[in-house]
Amino acid sequence: MSKASSKSAPHRRTRSDHRTETAEDYVEAIAQTIREQSVCRITDLARQFSVSHVTVHRIIERLQSEGLVETEPYKPLRLTPSGERLATRCRRRHEIVYQFLLALGIDQATAAIDAEGIEHHVSPATLQRFEEFARQQRG
Amino acid sequence: MSKASSKSAPHRRTRSDHRTETAEDYVEAIAQTIREQSVCRITDLARQFSVSHVTVHRIIERLQSEGLVETEPYKPLRLTPSGERLATRCRRRHEIVYQFLLALGIDQATAAIDAEGIEHHVSPATLQRFEEFARQQRG
DNA sequence: GTCGAATTTTAGCCAACGCTAAAATTTTTT
DNA sequence: AAAAAATTTTAGCGTTGGCTAAAATTCGAC
Numbered sequence: 001m002s003k004a005s006s007k008s009a010p011h012r013r014t015r016s017d018h019r020t021e022t023a024e025d026y027v028e029a030i031a032q033t034i035r036e037q038s039v040c041r042i043t044d045l046a047r048q049f050s051v052s053h054v055t056v057h058r059i060i061e062r063l064q065s066e067g068l069v070e071t072e073p074y075k076p077l078r079l080t081p082s083g084e085r086l087a088t089r090c091r092r093r094h095e096i097v098y099q100f101l102l103a104l105g106i107d108q109a110t111a112a113i114d115a116e117g118i119e120h121h122v123s124p125a126t127l128q129r130f131e132e133f134a135r136q137q138r139g
Numbered sequence: 140m141s142k143a144s145s146k147s148a149p150h151r152r153t154r155s156d157h158r159t160e161t162a163e164d165y166v167e168a169i170a171q172t173i174r175e176q177s178v179c180r181i182t183d184l185a186r187q188f189s190v191s192h193v194t195v196h197r198i199i200e201r202l203q204s205e206g207l208v209e210t211e212p213y214k215p216l217r218l219t220p221s222g223e224r225l226a227t228r229c230r231r232r233h234e235i236v237y238q239f240l241l242a243l244g245i246d247q248a249t250a251a252i253d254a255e256g257i258e259h260h261v262s263p264a265t266l267q268r269f270e271e272f273a274r275q276q277r278g
Numbered sequence: 279g280t281c282g283a284a285t286t287t288t289a290g291c292c293a294a295c296g297c298t299a300a301a302a303t304t305t306t307t308t
Numbered sequence: 309a310a311a312a313a314a315t316t317t318t319a320g321c322g323t324t325g326g327c328t329a330a331a332a333t334t335c336g337a338c
Contacts, residue, residue: 074317122253
């Protein structure tokens with residue numbers, strides 16, 4: 001183990017980072033669900049995330065107040081333009097991380113799980129290196 | 140962008156994962172602080188994590204109830220054997236992730252930040268690949 | 279030893295995310 | 309159309325982690 005190490009960690013991701021991660025996960029899931037089955041409801045997300053529909057409801061309220069999601073009472077969920085853009089960025093990032101792990105030699109199941117966790121913590125610079133590595137490995 | 144992708148995400152990390160991450164970060168920081176300046180106080184952690192000492196105090200209470208930290212009133216913090224083991228595992232994992240990012244060609248500052256975020260989400264299998272890659276790149 | 283500074287502890291507030299129970303609404307079945 | 313099923317909403321509670329203010333204790337200087 002080296003010596004230099006990464007001392008003096010800038011500081012741990014704060015509570016507001018968690019809010020962002022949640023927003024990203026939900027927006028990404030909404031986009032994918034709409035893509036696959038044309039509508040997305042609260043129940044769909046509850047099933048995907050294994051939480052109660054009530055929890056989803058409250059998170060959706062927050063995302064709505066942040067301008068990422070639109071919805072009328074008792075109607076299915078929609079993304080705002082801003083929500084769509086976020087979903088697209090997240091999907092791309094997610095895919096790059098996943099392909100990178102595969103290129104590294106990680107098995108599909110593990111890569112899928114780890115990508116889920118890692119994606120939110122990859123800076124643009126690192127993401128670019130991930131992409132290059134995967135391309136180089138594949139090509 | 141590929142097609143297969145990582146569909147049907149197992150499900151997002153739950154709230155209890157965050158508790159674990161916090162525990163890991165704190166235990167790791169306590170161990171390092173003790174290593175560097177022989178004692179670790181609540182204030183030290185507050186400074187490192189940029190949160191109030193009151194927040195640290197409450198988190199330490201929890202870690203104590205979980206058997207990771209020991210402390211007597213107004214005294215510095217100590218790790219239990221279990222806390223020490225956790226700190227050692229986390230430090231090792233952190234170091235592997237950091238060295239891996241460096242081996243990939245990420246600059247030190249970015250690698251330090253990203254390692255902080257990524258370390259909690261790397262499975263044992265992936266960690267091992269990270270280690271192999273870094274060794275191979277260096278060797 | 280006393281006083282002042284630093285540190286820790288307690289009290290009390292807020293937000294996010296987890297839950298169950300129950301009410302309201304929509305959809306489907308009969 | 310009425311009844312049943314599914315879905316969404318509201319109400320209310322618990323935990324974690326964020327804060328400030330103020331009290332208690334320890335430590336250092338004098």
